[in-house]
Amino acid sequence: MRRFVFFLPLVCFLILGGVFYSQLGKDNQYVPSALVGKKVPNFTLISLENDQMVTQKDLPHGPYLMNFWGTWCPACHIEHPFLVELALKGVPIIGIDYKDQKHLAEQWLIEKGNPYQQVLMDEMGLFGLDMGVTGAPETFVINSSGVIVHRHQGVVNEQNWPELKGYLK
Amino acid sequence: MKRYNPLALWLCVLFSMLSFAHYALGQEQMTFRSELNKTRYQSLLAELRCPKCQNQSLADSNAGISVDLREQVHFMIEQGKTDQEIVDYMVARYGAFVLYRPQHSSATFLLWYGPFILLAIGFLVFTTVVMSNRKRRGRSLS
Structure with a gap:
């Protein structure tokens, strides 16, 4: 018993050290999506292309990116160029033009190409609030049963695409 | 008579201005239907964390999302929503991360009660050590 008490500080140190070590190098900006x-x-x-009202019934049935x-x-x-690349590979992407102006968005898509199956206008950012968006770009992976399975904050690129792709099913 | 260093005085003025500026930065002009609503607004903003910034309340932050969320809180208060409804709205969208005061749940049990458990363990250890010492001393005396 005495001997155990003697080693207690060392045991505590090792446990804490292990916990801290396992947390090292983690992205401290990461906040899980609710x-x-x-x-x-x-x-x-409202759809950017044809001014039609769009509801969740009009979303793709298979897995897609938002x-x-x-x-x-x-x-x-x-x-943007990477999204265009993905679209060429056949990845369905729904674009939400977040807190933006229609004519600027149209111009952007004409100049840079349109990787989106559909672009919806969220001028007030209220849908963004409902999705828990904190800024742009932000990308959600939605699976074939319409459930959000992953949220990626920041740019989607070659490095992080495999992770997102893993959720896309 | 004590002399004041004019530079120190100026620095005091400057810093106090800066600290006021800090409070004024993140806040738009809002009108409220009642003084109570205004107080509720201020206290809710202090309780909610900006989801984009790592450690700033909605009241302090200048991030775009904080401006939107302040507007949303203002709107919901004026709509007659309760504080709890507004907090639930935020948690449903941004998770427990936005709460500066964590909810009581199984996940936060240790956070809330861990210190008391540790205190109890410490007290138990303390009493057993004292008791055993007293017993030993009693034995050696007899």
């Missing part, structure tokens, strides 16, 4: 595991919340948004972007967002410029 929406993961839930269905896409109800919405009614990408929040805006012409005001510098990182979206960097992300």
Whole structure:
């Protein structure tokens, strides 16, 4: 018993050290999304292409990506070419033009190409709030049963695409 | 008579201005239907964390999302929503991360009650050590 008490500080040190070591190098900006595991919340948004009202019934039935972007967002410029690449590979992407202006968005898609199956206008950012978006770009992976399985904050690129792709089924 | 260093005085003025500026930065002008609503608004903003910034409340933050969320809180208060409804709204979208005061749940049990458990363990250890010492001393005396 005495001997155990003598070694107690060392045991505590090792346990704490192990815990701290396992946390080293983790992304401390990472915040889990509250929406993961839930269905896409109800919405009614206006389509950029044809001014039609779009609700969640009009979303794709298979797995797809939902990408929040805006012409005001510098990182979206960097992300865009990769999204175009993904679209060419046949990945369905729904674009949410987040807190943006219609004519700027139209111009952007004409100039840079349109990787989106559908672009919906969220001018007030209210759908963004419902999705728990904190900025752009932000990308959600939605599986074939319409459940959000992953949220990626920041640019989607070659490095992190395999992770997102893993959820896309 | 004591002399004041004018530079120190200026620095005091400057810093106090800066600290006021800090409070004014993150806040838009809002009108409320009642003084109570205004107080509720201020206290809710202090309780909710900006989901984009790592450690700033909605009241302090200038991030775009904080501006939107402040508007949303204002809107919901004026709509007659209760504080609990507003907090639930935020948690449903941004997770428990936005709460500066964590909820009581199984996941936060240790956070809330861990210190008391440790205190109890410490007290138990303390009493057993004292008791055994007293017993030993009693034995050696007899």
